Amino acid sequence: MKILVVYHSQYGHVETMAKAVAEGVSEVSGAELVLRRVREFPEYVKHVEQEKGAAYQAYQSQQTDPECTVEDLRDAEGVLFGSPTRYGNMTAQMKALIDSTAQLWSNGQMEGKPAGVFTSTATTHGGQETTLLTMMVPLLHLGMLIVGVPYSLPEMNHTEARGGTPYGASTIAGPKGELHPTPGDLAIAKAQGKRVAEVAVALRSKK
Ligand SMILES: Cc1cc2nc3c(=O)[nH]c(=O)nc-3n(C[C@H](O)[C@H](O)[C@H](O)COP(=O)(O)O)c2cc1C
Numbered sequence: 001m002k003i004l005v006v007y008h009s010q011y012g013h014v015e016t017m018a019k020a021v022a023e024g025v026s027e028v029s030g031a032e033l034v035l036r037r038v039r040e041f042p043e044y045v046k047h048v049e050q051e052k053g054a055a056y057q058a059y060q061s062q063q064t065d066p067e068c069t070v071e072d073l074r075d076a077e078g079v080l081f082g083s084p085t086r087y088g089n090m091t092a093q094m095k096a097l098i099d100s101t102a103q104l105w106s107n108g109q110m111e112g113k114p115a116g117v118f119t120s121t122a123t124t125h126g127g128q129e130t131t132l133l134t135m136m137v138p139l140l141h142l143g144m145l146i147v148g149v150p151y152s153l154p155e156m157n158h159t160e161a162r163g164g165t166p167y168g169a170s171t172i173a174g175p176k177g178e179l180h181p182t183p184g185d186l187a188i189a190k191a192q193g194k195r196v197a198e199v200a201v202a203l204r205s206k207k
Pocket of ligand 1: 008009010011012013014015084085086087088120122123125127173177
């Protein structure tokens with residue numbers, strides 16, 4: 001059973017979280033991991049290729065992960081979507097992927113599939129919850145079953161300046177992207193990937 005982890009990441013934070021989510025998926029017997037990146041806007045690619053900065057390095061390193069297609073979404077039995085925040089919402093690139101699912105929506109092909117969302121913000125209160133909650137809206141229209149993160153996970157109960165929400169895994173990148181996902185952030189991301197895959201396996205056994 002294919003479990004898709006699809007991420008958009010311009011500086012590598014969500015990419016790192018996606019790798020932890022993927023690790024969790026891979027631990028589940030019967031789950032086959034499919035790791036994909038979201039297609040970048042051509043204008044952005046042109047810009048980072050000229051700048052040759054940190055975003056270019058991140059872009060280059062992600063080229064080994066194939067671009068996500070509508071077929072990847074159709075063929076997956078569970079999906080985890082990772083996007084950095086843009087003014088408290090997912091990125092336009094991730095939204096463009098989700099908006100390309102009209103055919104899947106009209107045929108009900110995403111219905112009943114478990115879905116999880118994860119994110120990154122620059123600052124502590126930069127909109128993790130709003131990003132995660134608004135990412136869920138189109139997924140509910142598609143008929144997907146939202147899977148969050150339970151507080152029984154020890155890493156969830158903290159008051160530190162790091163991520164981890166019941167709506168999905170998260171991390172704080174820092175205003176200049178200088179921070180990295182903490183061990184706690186990664187543990188939550190891994191647990192979320194595992195949970196979505198476990199739900200997908202359990203749902204299939206009931207069919
Ligand atoms: C146009 C734009 C809007 C952003 N809006 C927010 C925001 O509302 N809150 C916040 O904390 N960070 C914001 N950021 C920072 C990004 O969320 C941050 O760069 C990202 O989480 C890093 O993840 P990545 O390394 O995976 O790209 C914004 C960045 C851009 C370019």
